[in-house]
Amino acid sequence: MKRFVRYFFLFGSVLLLSASSACAKLIKPDDTTYTYNLEENDELRLCEITLNLTNSVAPQMVSLTAFAAFSKPDGSLAAGFITSAAKRIASGGRTGVPLSSASFQSQSFQSANEMEQLIVNDTGIMVVTLDGSAATAFLQAFIDGNFKLTLSLTRSKNVTQTFIVLQAPSQEVQKNFTKCLNQLNSNTASIESTIRASSLRSTGAD
Template sequence: MFRVRLLGSISVLVTLGISQATGATILPTQVVYSNWTEETEEARICEIILDVSNPPSREVVKFIMLAGYNKFDSEVLAGFLMAAADIMTIDKFEIVQISDAAFNSGAFSSLGQLGYEIYDDGTVMATTDDPQIATPFISAVLAGDYELSFSRPEPGAGARTYKIIPAPPDAVTSNFIDCMGRVEAQSKLARLSASAKRSPLPE
């Protein structure tokens, strides 16, 4: 349900320059957080969007922490969507295929805990419907000081690890928490309604 709005655009945060070196951990110079909220007939989705770049590298990374409520089955999922792109010209980018995408902090690692899907367009999604896993993941993103890593398949590309120090700004965090409050309320109401429909009426 979360790919209703795929990575529609990669924010162009960089000027044209060299390709990103591989191997060492990258401490990006440009880290920009924002929010996105969407409600359709099928779902309500809350997002914190992170755009990362490290000029003069041409590589940009988009990481989306997302949580949402599926209106058909009352399921609440949480996780992330990750993509990388190469800036070709000032107004053109090319999303690249990535694999082995991971979120790691001192408190949470996505590997072995989130379920992964890799798509033909180059993006990677990892989600869970277990609140005991989703809660520490969301808390780790909101706390900042974490790493985003992925691999590019072309020969010699190697792995990338971006070290993200800043936490989302208070306004971005507040918007996400407010959105999630509405998601949880909708999901709870839907479950109660479904339970009432299943219960036999007293004679």
């Protein structure tokens, strides 16, 4: 994933895409799993939470990775998500489902209004912002765990699928992520404190 984030830092702008709302299909995943990850090198520190959705209908696997990335050379910060989808095939394996656009929607945040998009790795979508306020709003909405992810399939004209997420990351995943944010550039301080406060309220911690 780091190479995609680095691409955004280098070029500063991305290909704008728009999602069609025609023929939208609502899907409630059969299984929802969150995992935390940290990647770091001399150029970049990357905090991630990956949400994996398992569905009974195609695409049976959907991945949504929310991230905050700090570029060490110039001190810039990017936040957003990368999403991809896959379906099962007759051999028992899986194959990627090409996407043309993606959007994140919650009561408090709409990515279509605040973020830009880029097609990555031929089939996935990166949705990203360099704006601190938009980054805070998105990460908070993601951590709250009550949102919709809408995907437009490249090979299905005017067809979108909306996945309904009603589960937040575990307390451990939230704590690791906010700790990672706290170790980024000082510009992320407001992001970290906002998410930490929400996490404490939702878990009843002291």
